[in-house]
Amino acid sequence: MAGLTFAPFVTFLLCSWIFVLCQGTQELKVKPGENATLQCQSHRGADITVIKWIRTDLKSDDFVFYLTPDQTNGEYQNSLFQDRVELQDPEKKNGDASVILKNVNINDTGTYECWIKERNNPGQAKLIRTIELTVTGTQEVKVKAGEDATLQCQSHRGADIEVIKWIRTDLKSDDIYVFYLTPDQTNGEYQNSLFQDRVELQDPEKKNGDASVILKNVNINDTGTYECWIKERNNPGQAKLIRTIELTVTETQEVKVKPGENATLQCQSHRGADIVVIKWIRTDLKSDDFVFYLSPDQINGEYQNSLFQGRVELQDPEKKNGDASVILKNVNINDAETYECWIKERNNPGQAKLIRTIELTVTETQEVKVKPGEDATLQCQSHRGADIVVIKWIRPDLKPGDYVFYLSPDKINGEYQNSLFQGRVELQDPEKKNGNASVILKNVNINDAGTYECWIKERNSGRRKRDAEPISAIELTVTEPDGHKKGNVGLMVGLPVVAVLLVAVVGTMLFKKRRGETPHTGGETPHTGGETPHTGGETDALNSPTSG
Incomplete structure (x- = not known):
């Protein structure tokens, strides 16, 4: 019986005296630039008199944080952490000895230990908590083309920085610097030509260890991964990596076109980019439906949404100078949406990256002018290969349910057609080839002037489910041979009567x-x-x- 109870008893003692063994090492992951809360909790009502936070790789008399009844930090704190560490609760209520480490960087990665001493417990401070801090990933900075980008890089307060190197990882090693500073020079022949006269220190005096730079007037070619390396005067050896930043230059470009025109959607990577994948998406479509898709194996195919088949092509099929722009042909009202361009380069592993966002607006109506007695062609074009099942031509000034032209699988016109248009409207192409839903209005007269809208429904549309969607709007003007419009005809008739x-x-x-x-x-x-x-x-x- 004693053998059965001895082990639990020893475990109880261990957990009571050195309970960190029972808790284990806490893992904490943060990103550069964030604040890290290092938790350390004694028992409720603990009267804490001493708190020591250490990092195990530093020498024994250098503290991350140090508090006694006589002082807080002072000469006992390591210079790396000056003005960067504070108590989560200065009153230490309920035994809280947690600290907040501000604006972490890659060099803060390490093992941290929390030691406390209570007033009523004689002896040395006791280990309460061990934390494994990992500063992972890169800081993401997004700016629009033409703006200035601040690339943050902060060493500890009081750091005597003598060398600063900002690099972009995709540039060649002998022409690699975005910004370069030593006691002897700033930039000079070491700076890449892409960044000349565009990069400056945020604080030329580098106060409080500030090695941040401002990259002016960014463009799409500035997108990339930037690293900040610094060397301090009193720290021998090579410069150390302090911060990694992923800079993305995004821009919601506004493009406005009229129905029937072609829209050029611009997307430009850096000069000399070896592009292997181009993806143009429209954000309202499902994720595996592309506006345009190019890979080493194929162009479009089953990955392209049916709305865009036969309507989208590269502006430059050779993709010179990183050009991934496309031309969207014969736009209609339903093309008005948000478009994104994603590209992947051969030498950059990982997923495709977002390069450009475009807001496409299809504005105004198409104007058609005819003379009385002529035929008017009202254009309405869906995408190539569209399987159109319903066509509705309406005029908004007519009562709902009265159509200029109506086609469904069951009938053409019939009781749905307004009597003004009976026997006068027919499809330009009865087979609706290539998505053609245009109609011809015959023998127009002055009363036909007005706004016409074309609505269609496809059998297998990938868009939101609706009865039909607007494709084009046309303003029809009926003019007399001498150029007078509908509004002047009454005047032309009225004047002779008055005379x-x-x-x-x-x-x-x-x-x-x-x-x-x-x-x-x-x-x-x-x-x-x-x-x-x-x-x-x-x-x-x-x-x-x-x-x-």
């Missing part, structure tokens, strides 16, 4: 005046040939009844 009435009134007045001044014989007006004389001829005859 006729005016002549009639004047003629009647003159006629009555003459009758009053003519001498009468026997009170009768003399007649020649039995007819009543008229002033104004045919005009009077049109506007006044004739007596006799």
Whole structure:
């Protein structure tokens, strides 16, 4: 029985006296530039008088954080951590001895230990917590083209920095510096030509260990991985890596086109880029549907969304100077969305990277002008290979349910067509080849002027489910041969009528005046040939009844 109970008893003692063995080592991962909270918790109500945070790779009398009744830190703190470490709770309530390590960098990676001493516990401080801190990954900085990018690099307070090297990892080793500073020179022949006159220190005096730089007027070719290396005067050896930054130059470019035009979607990598994969996506489509897809094995194929088949091509098929731009042909209202360009280069492992974001807006309506009696072609074009099942041509000023033209699998027009258009509208291509939903409106008249909209529904559309979607809008203007529009026709008709009435009134007045001044014989007006004389001829005859 004793053998069964002895081991649990020893374990109980170990956990009571040195409970860190039971807790194990806590793993903590943070990214460069973030703050790291190093947790250390004694028992509730503990009266803590001494807190020592150490990093095991530093010499024994150098502390990360040091607190006693007489002082906080002072000469006992390692210079790497000056002004970067503070208590999470300065009052140490409930035995809290946790600290916050600010603005971590790669060199903060290491093993940290928390030791505390309580007032009522004589002897040395005891180990409470061990933390394995790992500073992983790179800091991500995103800016728009034309802006300035601040690349942060912070050493410890009071660091006497004598060398700063900023590099971009994709540049060749003998022409590698984005920024280079030594006691003897700044930049000079060591700086890559891409960055000349564009990079400067955020603080030329490097106060508080600040080695950050400002990269001015960034462009898409500045996208890349940047590393900051520094060397201090009192630290022998080579420069140390302090910060890694992934800079992405993104831009939501606005492109506006009219229906039927071609839209060029610009995407430019750096000069000399060996592009192996290009992906153009539209953010509202499902993830495996591409606007354009190119890889070493194929172009588009089953990866391209059906809406764009036969409508998208590279601006430069050879992709010279890193050009991944595409041309989207014959845009329609449904092409208005957000587009993203992703590329992958041969010598850059990993996934494709986002290079450009474009907001495409399809604005205004197409204008069509015809004369009375002519036929008007109202264009409506979907993508090549579209399987159109429903076409609706409407005019917004008509009541809902009244169509200019209506086609479904069951019928063409019928009771859905407004009587104004019966027998006057037909498809330009009855087979709807290449997504053609255009119609011809025959023998137009002045009342046909107005706005027309074309809506279609495809059998297997990859977009949101709806009955039909708008493709094009057309403003139809019916003009007279002399160029007058519909709005002037009433004026053209009204003016002659007013002129006729005016002549009639004047003629009647003159006629009555003459009758009053003519001498009468026997009170009768003399007649020649039995007819009543008229002033104004045919005009009077049109506007006044004739007596006799």
